[in-house]
Amino acid sequence: xxxxxxxxxxVRKINRAKDNLLTTNQFTFTxxxxxxxxxxxxxxxxxxxxxxxxxxxxxxxxxxxxxxxxIIANFMSKNFPKDNILVLSKKCFGNFIGSILNFIFIxxxxxxxxxxxxxxxxxxxxxxxxxxxxxQVLLTALIxxxxxxxxxxxxxxxxxxxxxxxxxALIVFPIGILAYGSFYNLMPVFGSGxxxxxxxxxxxxxxxxxxxxxxLIYPFIQDRKKLLKCGLLNTSIVTFIYVWVTIGTIYYLGxxxxxxYLWPVITLADSxxxxxxxxxxxxxxxxxxxxxxxxxxxxxFAVSYGLNQSIKKVSAKIFxxxxxxxxxxxxxxxxxxxxTNYYAEKLVPIYVIFNLTYVSIIAISIYLKRGVxxxxx
Amino acid sequence: xxxxxxxxxxxxxxxxxxxxxxxxxxxxxxNFIIGKKNYLEAAIIYMDGLAKKDVIDRDxxxxxxxxxxxxFTLMENIEEYIYKKYIAVxxxxxxxxxxxxxxxxxxxxxxLIVQDSCRFIIIDTTGGVYRAITEPVNxxxxxxxxxxxxxxxxxxxxxxxxxxxxxNLATEKFVLGRxxxxxxxxxxIDDIVDKEYLQNIKDKINTIDIDSITENSILEQCLxxxxxxxxxxxxxxxxxxxxxxxxxxxxxxxxxxxxxxxTTYPTIFIEFFQTTEDYLGRVIQTFLxxxxxxxxxxxxxxxxxxxxxxxxxxxxLIPIDYIKSLIxxxxxxxxxxFMSLLGMQITLELMREGGLRMPSKIGQTLSVVGGIxxxxxxxxxxxxxxxxxxxxxxxxxxSFAISYYQMSVSIRLLVYPMLILSNWLGIxxxxxGWFFILAYLCSMENFGVxxxxxTKSDMKDTFIRAPIWKMNKRPELIPHNDPTRQSDFRGxxxx
Numbered sequence: 076x077x078x079x080x081x082x083x084x085x086v087r088k089i090n091r092a093k094d095n096l097l098t099t100n101q102f103t104f105t106x107x108x109x110x111x112x113x114x115x116x117x118x119x120x121x122x123x124x125x126x127x128x129x130x131x132x133x134x135x136x137x138x139x140x141x142x143x144x145x146i147i148a149n150f151m152s153k154n155f156p157k158d159n160i161l162v163l164s165k166k167c168f169g170n171f172i173g174s175i176l177n178f179i180f181i182x183x184x185x186x187x188x189x190x191x192x193x194x195x196x197x198x199x200x201x202x203x204x205x206x207x208x209x210x211q212v213l214l215t216a217l218i219x220x221x222x223x224x225x226x227x228x229x230x231x232x233x234x235x236x237x238x239x240x241x242x243x244a245l246i247v248f249p250i251g252i253l254a255y256g257s258f259y260n261l262m263p264v265f266g267s268g269x270x271x272x273x274x275x276x277x278x279x280x281x282x283x284x285x286x287x288x289x290x291l292i293y294p295f296i297q298d299r300k301k302l303l304k305c306g307l308l309n310t311s312i313v314t315f316i317y318v319w320v321t322i323g324t325i326y327y328l329g330x331x332x333x334x335x336y337l338w339p340v341i342t343l344a345d346s347x348x349x350x351x352x353x354x355x356x357x358x359x360x361x362x363x364x365x366x367x368x369x370x371x372x373x374x375x376f377a378v379s380y381g382l383n384q385s386i387k388k389v390s391a392k393i394f395x396x397x398x399x400x401x402x403x404x405x406x407x408x409x410x411x412x413x414x415t416n417y418y419a420e421k422l423v424p425i426y427v428i429f430n431l432t433y434v435s436i437i438a439i440s441i442y443l444k445r446g447v448x449x450x451x452x
Numbered sequence: 453x454x455x456x457x458x459x460x461x462x463x464x465x466x467x468x469x470x471x472x473x474x475x476x477x478x479x480x481x482x483n484f485i486i487g488k489k490n491y492l493e494a495a496i497i498y499m500d501g502l503a504k505k506d507v508i509d510r511d512x513x514x515x516x517x518x519x520x521x522x523x524f525t526l527m528e529n530i531e532e533y534i535y536k537k538y539i540a541v542x543x544x545x546x547x548x549x550x551x552x553x554x555x556x557x558x559x560x561x562x563x564l565i566v567q568d569s570c571r572f573i574i575i576d577t578t579g580g581v582y583r584a585i586t587e588p589v590n591x592x593x594x595x596x597x598x599x600x601x602x603x604x605x606x607x608x609x610x611x612x613x614x615x616x617x618x619x620n621l622a623t624e625k626f627v628l629g630r631x632x633x634x635x636x637x638x639x640x641i642d643d644i645v646d647k648e649y650l651q652n653i654k655d656k657i658n659t660i661d662i663d664s665i666t667e668n669s670i671l672e673q674c675l676x677x678x679x680x681x682x683x684x685x686x687x688x689x690x691x692x693x694x695x696x697x698x699x700x701x702x703x704x705x706x707x708x709x710x711x712x713x714x715t716t717y718p719t720i721f722i723e724f725f726q727t728t729e730d731y732l733g734r735v736i737q738t739f740l741x742x743x744x745x746x747x748x749x750x751x752x753x754x755x756x757x758x759x760x761x762x763x764x765x766x767x768x769l770i771p772i773d774y775i776k777s778l779i780x781x782x783x784x785x786x787x788x789x790f791m792s793l794l795g796m797q798i799t800l801e802l803m804r805e806g807g808l809r810m811p812s813k814i815g816q817t818l819s820v821v822g823g824i825x826x827x828x829x830x831x832x833x834x835x836x837x838x839x840x841x842x843x844x845x846x847x848x849x850x851s852f853a854i855s856y857y858q859m860s861v862s863i864r865l866l867v868y869p870m871l872i873l874s875n876w877l878g879i880x881x882x883x884x885g886w887f888f889i890l891a892y893l894c895s896m897e898n899f900g901v902x903x904x905x906x907t908k909s910d911m912k913d914t915f916i917r918a919p920i921w922k923m924n925k926r927p928e929l930i931p932h933n934d935p936t937r938q939s940d941f942r943g944x945x946x947x
Contacts, residue, residue, distance in 0.1 A: 100908060204880045206765055215877055219888040226895040233894040233905040240906055241890075353769045357879070364883040365890075372891075 096297040099305055101232030105292065105373060106309040108235040109285040110141070111316060112370035113194035116338035116363070118282050118317055119324040126275035127267040127330050128260060131321040136272065137279030138314040140427070141286040145306030147438045148289045152302050154441055160290035160434070161384045167440045174385060176433055180287070181381035183426045187285060188374035189402060190419050192217070193409040195367045198338055202360040213403050220368055224375035225395045228295055231376050238369045245362055246316060249323045251346030256326035281423045282317060285370075286310075287430050288377045291384075337412060375402070460570040462493055465550075469497055469563065472554035479557070484513065486534070486566070487520045493567035502560035504579030511540040512562065512575060530566055535573045539564070543576035558633065582607065588690035588712070590857075593728040600690045605635055605709040611692045612639060612707075616699065620644075626657055628671070632664035635709040636671070644702045646931035652899050653704055653717055668708045668715045675717075677898055682865060684858040685898055687723045688715035694728055702932030718901040720929050721893060722914050724859035725749075730917050738917040746915065748853035751846065753866050753889075756793055757874035757882050759843045763789045765878040781837040790875040792836040796844035797867060799826060804848065905929060 097105065114121075122130035155163060160180070165173035196212045204212065223231055265272070289306060296302055324339045327346070333339040344359035352358065379398055383391035409415040466481055473479055478500040486492040496512060515538040524530055535544050547553055553563055553572045560578035585607070588600035601608045609623060620642040628636050636657070640650065653675075660674045672686045673679065688706075689695055695705050695714050703716040725745045730738045762770055763778070770778065785792065803822040807815050830836050836844075847867065854860040866889065873881030893904035907928045912918035922944070926937050 098907065199880065204765070204878045207877065207880065211877070212880060215884055216880065219884055219891055222888065223891045223895075226891070229897075229902070230891065230895040233902060234891055237890060237894060237904070237906050350771065351774070353771055357766065357769055361879055361883055364880075365887060368883070368887045 097228065097232040097292075097295050098236075098297055099301045101236045102292070102296045102302075103305040103309045103312075104235040104239045105232055106286065106289060106306065107239065107312055108366075108369040109288050109373040109377070110283060110309070110313045110370075112191045112285070112367060113198065114282040115316065115320060115366075116198060116340045118279070119321045119333050119339050120336070121278045121282065122275040122321065123325065123330050123333060124275070125267075125278065126271045128262065128325055129265055129267045129272050130275060130325060131318045132265070132272050133275035134279045134282075134317045134321055135314065136276035137283055137317075138310055139276075140280045140431075141283045141306075141310045141313070143431075144286045144289060144434065145303065145310060147434050148293050148306065149303040150438055151290070151441065152293045152296075152299055156299050157294055159292070159294055159384065160437065161381065163437050163441065164433070167437050177381070177385055179429060180433060181378060181385065183284075183287065183430060184374050184377040184381065185398075185402075185405070186422060186426065188371060188378060189405040189409065190415060190423075191367065191371050191374065192402065192406045193415045194412070195364070195371070196406070197412040197415065198341075199360060199364065201337075202341065202356050203364075210403075210407060213406055216368070217371075217399060217402060220372045220375055221395055221399055223372040224379055225392055227391065228292065228376065228380070231372060232295075235369055235373065238365055242362055242366050245359070245366065246319065248347060248359065249320065249340075249343035252323055252327040252343050255346060256323075256328075258326065260325050260327075260329045261322065277424075279317075280427055281419070283313065284423060284427055284430075285374070287434075288373065290434065291377055291381055460568060462495060462565060462567045465565050465570075465572075466495060466497065468550055469554060469557065472550065473499070473557050482513070484517050486516050487522060487524060490523050490525045492524055492530070494565060496562055496564050497557060498562040498577065499557050499560065502558075502580050503562050503577040507541065507577045507579070508562055512564065512577075515540065531564075531569060531571045531573050534566065535564070535575075539573070539575060541575045541577065545574055547572050547574050555627075555633075559635075578606070585611075591689060591691055591694075591728070593691070593732065595732045596691065596728050597693055599692060601692060601707075601712040601714055603710050603712055605637060605707060608692075608707050608712075608714065609637060609639070612695060612699075612705070615692060615696045616641070621699075624654070628657070628660055629662055629664040632666070634665045636665070637707045639699065639705045639707060640703070641699055644700070644926070644932050644934045645704060646702060646933055649718070649899060649901070649931045650704060656899070665708065667711050668706060668713050671706065671708060672715060678896055681896065682862045683721070683893070683896070683903075684724065684856075684862060685719060685896075685903065686715050686717065687719045687856065688713050690714070691728060697731070700937070701926050702930050702934075718898050718930060719903075720901070721904040724856040725854065726913075727855045731920070735917060735919055739915070742915055742917065745853055745855065748850040749863055751850040752854070752863050753870055754882055754886070755847050755850075756797065756843055756867055757870040757885070758879075759840070760790055760793060760871060760874045761878045761882065764875065778837075778839055781839050785834050785837055787835060789837075789840060790871065792840050793844060794868075794871060796830070796836050796841060797847070797871075799830075800844055800848045801864070901931060902929060 118134065119130060122133045126133045151160070151163065158166075161177045164177050164180075167173065168176060192213065195216075196209055200207060200209070200212060223234055286309075293299075293302055296305065320340045320343065323343050324333050327343060328336075328339055336342060341356050341359060344355045347355045349355065375395070375398070379391045379394035382394045382398075383389060409418060462483075470479055470481075479497060480500050481495055481497050483493065483495045486494050494516070496508065498508065516534070520538060522533075527533060531546050535546065547556070548571055550572070553574065556574050557563060560580060562575045562577040564573040564575060566573075582604040583602050585599050585602055587598040591600075599611065601611065613621065618641060622640055622642045624638050626636040626638070628634050638653070638657075656675050660671075662670075662674065665671055665674075668688060676685045678685060689698075690712050695716060698716040699705055703718065706715045706717065725742065730742065733741075767775060782789075787795070799822075803818060803826075806822075807818050810818060827841060831838055831841065848864075851860050851864045854863055866885075870882065870885045873885045875881075877884065894902075896903035906914070909925055910927045910929055912923050913927065921938070921942050924938055924940055925935050926932050928935075
């Protein structure tokens with residue numbers, strides 16, 4: 076190697092160390108963190124309304140949505156490894172329309188964040204801190220969450236990875252229910268009809284939303300070739316969790332009883348009994364708070380980073396601080412859990428359709444104009 | 453006849469050196485004569501207390517004064533001739549720079565000056581009395597070697613050199629402190645260490661401008677990136693085998709003259725929970741012990757907080773039998789559980805701090821007064837309930853299970869914000885506290901090395917300690933150039 080070549084290599088190495096990059100694991104778990112949120116606790120109810128005991132098949136089908144997003148993201152990353160979707164959208168739609176669509180795209184994260192947060196506050200006030208008011212929970216819980224968003228992608232990536240290992244027990248806990256439920260609750264498979272299964276899978280898609288963050292953060296991955304692998308791994312982890320809790324709930328509670336609960340998954344914690352505490356749900360929800368905090372932090376990061384990418388003059392850190400009161404206000408507006416669910420049911424499907432078209436159009440236009448206009452722009 | 457050449461006179465040289473070293477120093481000058489006929493005037497200079505006098509007498513003065521018969525009249529390079537023929541000390545050379553001569557005197561070397569010469573013979577007579585090598589009192593391993601670092605820098609380097617015979621073991625020397633002029637040696641293995649990281653560290657060392665560096669911890673504070681962080685950011689050891697294994701991971705060891713405590717950079721969080729003993733014992737035992745340490749961290753930080761939460765907000769969660777006895781114990785106590793727990797924690801901290809600095813003879817009184825009298829009296833005076841006392845006690849005892857003292861103190865300090873949070877927000881406070889601790893740990897970096905991160909491959913030496921022959925790769929978190937530690941010599945992968 077020539078001396079010059081060596082020098083270039085050195086410079087590259089130094090740059091690489093300074094860049095904000097995520098390892099494959101951190102990337103995967105960041106995706107996982109944003110997807111697995113409050114919806115996990117009520118996911119069986121969203122599907123068994125329509126597809127009854129076959130709800131878990133609907134959830135399997137719903138996984139097609141994140142799968143599609145991963146494939147598109149992989150395609151974009153191959154063509155434009157350094158540009159996230161906000162840049163690509165401006166190239167595709169022009170500055171003005173691109174910016175508007177970008178804002179709608181970012182507003183989706185803000186909306187999901189507040190939904191998550193409101194849902195969390197509601198469930199936690201039922202099972203953990205019934206003596207606190209809504210605003211007390213919101214104001215205090217958002218402080219450490221915003222700290223993570225403030226510190227940026229590296230901290231977030233590490234935290235998501237560490238957090239995954241620390242809360243892995245949550246996936247294992249419900250194994251205890253195998254001793255109590257009945258397999259007849261899950262029978263007959265496909266008994267509710269294929270039609271209903273497909274119909275319910277549309278509802279399941281809502282639970283998979285959040286995966287859209289992959290379009291914002293794919294430039295951060297260290298090893299671009301592994302993007303597809305990360306996405307697939309993450310999708311399978313999340314699908315596994317959802318299918319597992321759905322099967323668990325149907326197996327343990329049955330289709331009818333499950334719908335009587337707002338968060339049927341928490342009842343799975345009942346299978347564990349330890350002599351020093353009356354209700355294991357309390358411990359379950361406490362551990363689940365960590366999952367929830369990670370989820371909200373990741374959404375928070377997505378919003379502040381997205382805004383920063385749109386308005387480059389203001390740093391992501393300042394956006395994080397500015398967003399704090401806005402998030403509190405929006406979250407307060409939802410009110411109780413019924414209202415929150417109402418807004419979620421109305422708005423999330425619209426957002427999902429928007430995201431799908433937004434992403435698909437950009438992908439198609441990249442495909443069509445490959446190497447012509449984009450590279451110049 | 454006296455040879456004369458008025459370039460550098462003997463007295464001028466001596467005075468110059470005296471000025472450079474400092475006139476107030478106890479510099480010893482001894483004039484003598486070399487040779488019989490055409491003799492030379494000469495002098496040796498050394499610092500009292502730093503040089504070995506018997507070496508000077510036996511190997512310098514004796515041969516030069518009594519056994520020289522040469523005629524120096526027409527000789528060139530007299531200095532070289534003299535030291536090559538007459539001085540029986542191995543590390544001897546000729547120096548021209550008078551500043552370096554002064555530095556060498558301060559480090560215990562002896563200078564031989566011959567008349568009318570501008571060149572100085574430097575003879576290594578470094579001596580002085582040092583502590584002998586003993587086992588470090590603060591770090592005990594039942595099966596490890598019994599030697600520990602001492603205050604002498606050369607001895608410490610030699611201890612490491614004796615252990616690592618690799619030709620790539622590199623040492624670099626720095627002099628720190630305007631007034632103390634303390635020697636710092638950094639050691640690393642040249643083909644393992646990450647060059648960029650090394651350069652960063654060296655640049656950082658070169659920026660230090662301070663009047664004295666008394667201890668490695670002072671240096672640590674000059675270098676660290678998070679001065680107000682509660683967690684210690686640099687780990688060190690007094691045991692050479694610990695430093696050896698850290699060097700093998702691609703770390704850089706800092707050996708400072710005058711301190712037996714050797715630090716290594718970069719440091720990551722999990723190192724504070726590992727001990728030498730972990731690597732010497734059985735794999736399963738180590739796993740259990742490490743789990744115990746993690747449990748201790750959890751207990752120290754959250755036990756008092758959980759207790760407050762349960763007592764104050766979530767009584768319904770306590771089984772009925774427990775709550776009966778809790779109420780019994782709390783009968784007649786006016787202080788709130790939070791206040792009494794806080795008071796008890798602080799009292800125990802006082803005892804711990806007192807016990808640390810006390811001579812052991814007074815320590816006994818402390819433990820009697822503290823443990824028996826205060827504990828018993830507090831109960832009888834209805835200041836605390838017995839369950840509160842138990843929780844405070846467990847939390848303190850658990851903190852001793854954290855192997856590294858500084859980390860143990862940091863973890864214990866976290867109890868207080870946790871207590872306040874839980875008294876205010878119940879279990880939400882504990883969740884917030886823990887999430888913040890994790891987030892804060894994840895956000896910390898030392899020269900670009902993450903302080904707290906999990907990587908899958910490093911798991912072999914984090915919570916578990918895999919069998920040594922399975923740890924084929926160096927830890928990923930530590931930057932290095934050579935990831936392979938050893939080959940898969942037991943062929944486990946092909947089986």
